[in-house]
Amino acid sequence: MNAHRFPRRLLAALLSSLLITAPNGQAQSATTTPNLPTLGDASREDLSPVMEQRLGEEIMNDIRRDRDYLDDPPIIEYLNNLGQTLVAARPGARGDANYSYFFFVVRDPMLNAFALPGGNIGVHSSLLLAAQTESELASVLSHEIGHVAQRHIARQIGAQKTDALIPLAAMILAALASKASSDAAIGVFMGGQGLAIQRQLNFSRDAEREADRVGFQIMGEAGYDVSGMVGFFQRLQQTTRNYSDIVPAWLQTHPLTTERIADIQARIRETPFRPRVDGTDFFLVRSRARVLQDESEKGLAESKAFFQTQTEAPGRQQVAAGQYGLSMVAMRQHDYAGAQQWLDKARATLDKAPTAGAFSSPMPRGQTDTELAFLSLEIKLAQEDNPKVIAAAVKEAEAAHARYPLSRGLAWQYADAMIKGGKSDEAALFLRDQLQMYRSEPELYDFLAQAYSKQGKIALQHIALAESYVLQGGTMAALDQLGLARKAPDATYYDQSVIDGRERELQAKRREMLGDKKKDKDKD
Structure with a gap:
């Protein structure tokens, strides 16, 4: 073999x-x-x-x-x-x-x-x-x-x-x-x-x-x-x-x-010693991982207790990471006001000027600002039934994406905010532009499908979902979506041509996969 x-x-x-x-x-x-x-x-x-x-x-x-x-x-x-x-x-x-x-x-x-x-x-x-x-x-x-x-x-x-x-x-x-x-x-x-x-x-x-x-x-x-x-x-x-x-x-x-x-x-x-100060982003990411590792009621309670102890530790990085973690826990428990308050405290801690004592160490920020911006938008986007909060999220996401254009997470949040804020046309335009540069991200196709759904473009919605499934290895699911796109009442002649071409490519890929599996079985 x-x-x-x-x-x-x-x-x-x-x-x-x-x-x-x-x-x-x-x-x-x-x-x-x-x-x-x-x-x-x-x-x-x-x-x-x-x-x-x-x-x-x-x-x-x-x-x-x-x-x-x-x-x-x-x-x-x-x-x-x-x-x-x-x-x-x-x-x-x-x-x-x-x-x-x-x-x-x-x-x-x-x-x-x-x-x-x-x-x-x-x-x-x-x-x-x-x-x-x-x-x-x-x-x-x-x-x-x-x-x-x-x-x-x-x-x-x-x-x-x-x-x-x-x-x-x-x-x-x-x-x-x-x-x-x-x-x-x-x-x-x-x-x-x-x-x-x-x-x-x-x-x-x-x-x-x-x-x-x-x-x-x-x-x-x-x-x-x-x-x-x-x-x-x-x-x-x-x-x-x-x-x-x-x-x-x-x-x-x-x-x-x-x-x-x-x-x-x-x-x-045999190696010269080179001291290195950890970036704050290292500590914030560990706080995220601690919460996301176990989001059960018990897990969140344990994380909350850990972060409360951490906020009493020496050093701004540890304190800010504890506050950031408490913000995440509060958000997962749907306490959005509490989540925002803890996030504001984390920002204030990081913005404090170094002084003698616990907060005297240097503070390299690394990608810390993007992590703070991401959590701030997470809190707002979780309140999708509040139009005022979502409207604020759209403006905040636009500014965050403009400031950190290479952050993929902030780009996805900007698209999500526009869709939830009733700006599906702007979202679709933004997502199509993003796909010119990042064709391998299924998240972009998922959001594009949502934007098309809001616009009532059913054929394009299923075509976008098909591309998302392809990127995730779901060839059969993608073919199913293309079949739904073909039957959509708004499918144009151009859409049908796109569907035909993509179906041929995916069917060939499927035959190749089945051929490989048959060869494996024959060899076994």
Whole structure:
């Protein structure tokens, strides 16, 4: 079986066995670096850059549809700004495959991060909250960028043979079973082939060391405090100890953390110390993640208690982050007046001039203003039954977008405000202009469909929804929308021509997908 024809579920199992560092796995994947272990000839892997990119896109389509995908614009923008800064600091990090890195967050209580084919890098929400400094978070992202830059995933998948699939599946089942019973985990695992698994682990351990060293170089070149890598590894090591009773040592797909810490500590001693002050946006994003990680009544109550304690901590960043978090909690509880009051307090805290004492530290703002603007608009747009508030939101969103035109979240909020404010014509015009520059954003098509619906343009509404579904990997759903567009009473001759052409493209794509699946089935 060719590597790129693996059934996706088995590939998901393989990728799970490559997740970064934490109790249940390691993350892998990207150019060569002097004095690093040789993991094989990258030119000989079966998984080509084109197939790697395609596989990455398919996996991301699945992830984006998962309810635990944290689709929050400020968090995504912050993480990608940080990630792209790290990528830019490493010439050649995009490699011959020209990876388009994308960083995202998923809700998960485990401390973990992972790299997927094609340069997609995920971070668990608990890891984002556990990082005490921006340098610690940067160390995790740099490690994952190292995996991508060294093409660890592509080389791992390319090296797989059919007989390796059974033990890989057994490894994943064992990791899942270990949550309920250590005996069950061992029983499931023993059904696999230990020798093949050991070969996998040896590769993973070498890959982890390589990613550590590349990541160390990346974060140093980007100006972050390299000691953050050691601090975070030590917390991961402590977490791993909590699972040592149920996960056998030979099942752990990462090398001993003590070895990795010692290696990084030796490198730190040879590196000049460069202090770095964290931006306020780091603290605000963590407040957002804490609220969004658990929006149940109990979760919001726990977050509220945490933020109330945080507002009493020393330092403006901590106080402002606590106030910002309380604003988010109040909004989720539909207390919009309280949400606005807490947001105003956060702004006032950040605007205070440094004085002796708790608020004396410097205050780099980074993208803080966009996060404050986003939450302010969130509060207003949640009150869509109040025309006066929505009218104010339209003006505020227009000003925010003009000030921060590159913020995708603020652009979407501007469109949303215009639609809710009865300005569907202006919204449609704005969205069509945006789509000239950002064709790969399903959110723009979703808002455009809403604008068309308000205008009574039914055919165009369904065509826009079809494009949104295409971008999210829903080919059949897109074809259904095109069918509805064809039957719409207002469909023009031009609309019918657009529908015909798009249907032909999507049907060809569907036949290709079905052909791939049939080949996979025949090979199995």
